[in-house]
Amino acid sequence: MTATTLPAPPRRVSPGATVSQTLTLAWRSLVQIKHNPWELLDLSIQPIMFLLLFTYVFGGAISGSTGDYLQFALPGLLVQNALFYTLSTAxxxxxxxxxxxxxxLRSLPIARSAPLAGRIIADTFKQVWAFALLIGFGMVLGFRVTTGVTGLLGALALLVVVALAMSWMSVLIGLTASNPEKVQMFSFSVMMPLTFTSSALVNPDTFPSWLAAWAGVNPVTHLSDAIRGLLIGGEVARPALISLLWAAGFMVVFAPLAIRVFRRRA
Structure with a gap:
C-alpha cells in the first residue's frame, strides 16, 4: 500500500480569510466571559470601586466638595481605567x-496575526463597555456631560485610539514575561506612576516643581485634559493632538517590537 500524503496547508492566507479568522478569535475571547464571569466582574467592579473611593474618600479633601471632584475626576478615572485594562491584554x-x-493555533492553517489581532479587537469592545459603565454610574452619582453627544462620542473615540496604541507596550510585556504574575507586577510598576503623576486625579499645580514638570509632558496628563475638555468643556485641540502624537509614538516604537517577538513565539 502506498501512503497517502496530505497536502500541506497554504503558507499564505488571503486578506479576507485573515479578517474572518481574526473576528472568529475575537469572538472566542468575548465568549470566554460566559465561562469566566469573574472577568466581566473585574471589568465592572474595579472601575466603580475606584470611582466611589476617590470621590467620597478624597473628593472633599481635594476639592472641598464631592460633587465638584466627581466632575473633575471622572474623565481622569476613565483614562486610568482604560490604561490599566490594557494589562488584561498582556x-x-x-x-x-x-x-x-x-x-x-499555530498548527492550524490560519494567519499568524489573527490570534493577536483578535484579542486586541475583543479588548476594544471591553473598553467600550467599561467606558459606558463608568459614565452611566457617574451620572447616577451626579456627573454631567455638558458638551452633548458629540463630546461624549469624541471622548470615547480618542480614549479607545490612545489606549489601543499604548496597549502595544502591554502586548510586548505579555509576550516576553515568563508568567502572568510577572506581567502584572511589571505592568503595574509602569502604569501606576504614569497615572498618578498626571492631571488625571488632581491638579498638577499642587505638585513640587520637579514633579509638575514631569506631569506637563506625561501622556496621561494630555489625554486626561483632552477627555475632560470633550466631556465637560475646556481646551481640547492641543491636548488631543499631543495625545495622538504620543499614541503614534507608542505604535511606532512598541508595535514592531511586539510583532517581531510574537512571530518568534507563534
Whole structure:
C-alpha cells in the first residue's frame, strides 16, 4: 500500500480569510466571559470601586466638595481605567502562551496575526463597555456631560485610539514575561506612576516643581485634559493632538517590537 500524503496547508492566507479568522478569535475571547464571569466582574467592579473611593474618600479633601471632584475626576478615572485594562491584554496573551493555546493555533492553517489581532479587537469592545459603565454610574452619582453627544462620542473615540496604541507596550510585556504574575507586577510598576503623576486625579499645580514638570509632558496628563475638555468643556485641540502624537509614538516604537517577538513565539 502506498501512503497517502496530505497536502500541506497554504503558507499564505488571503486578506479576507485573515479578517474572518481574526473576528472568529475575537469572538472566542468575548465568549470566554460566559465561562469566566469573574472577568466581566473585574471589568465592572474595579472601575466603580475606584470611582466611589476617590470621590467620597478624597473628593472633599481635594476639592472641598464631592460633587465638584466627581466632575473633575471622572474623565481622569476613565483614562486610568482604560490604561490599566490594557494589562488584561498582556495577561491574556501570556496565559494563552503558557497554556499552549498558541501552539495549537499555530498548527492550524490560519494567519499568524489573527490570534493577536483578535484579542486586541475583543479588548476594544471591553473598553467600550467599561467606558459606558463608568459614565452611566457617574451620572447616577451626579456627573454631567455638558458638551452633548458629540463630546461624549469624541471622548470615547480618542480614549479607545490612545489606549489601543499604548496597549502595544502591554502586548510586548505579555509576550516576553515568563508568567502572568510577572506581567502584572511589571505592568503595574509602569502604569501606576504614569497615572498618578498626571492631571488625571488632581491638579498638577499642587505638585513640587520637579514633579509638575514631569506631569506637563506625561501622556496621561494630555489625554486626561483632552477627555475632560470633550466631556465637560475646556481646551481640547492641543491636548488631543499631543495625545495622538504620543499614541503614534507608542505604535511606532512598541508595535514592531511586539510583532517581531510574537512571530518568534507563534
Amino acid at each position: 495577561i491574556g496573551l501570556n496565559t494563552d502562551i503558557a497554556k499552549g493555546v498558541f501552539d495549537r
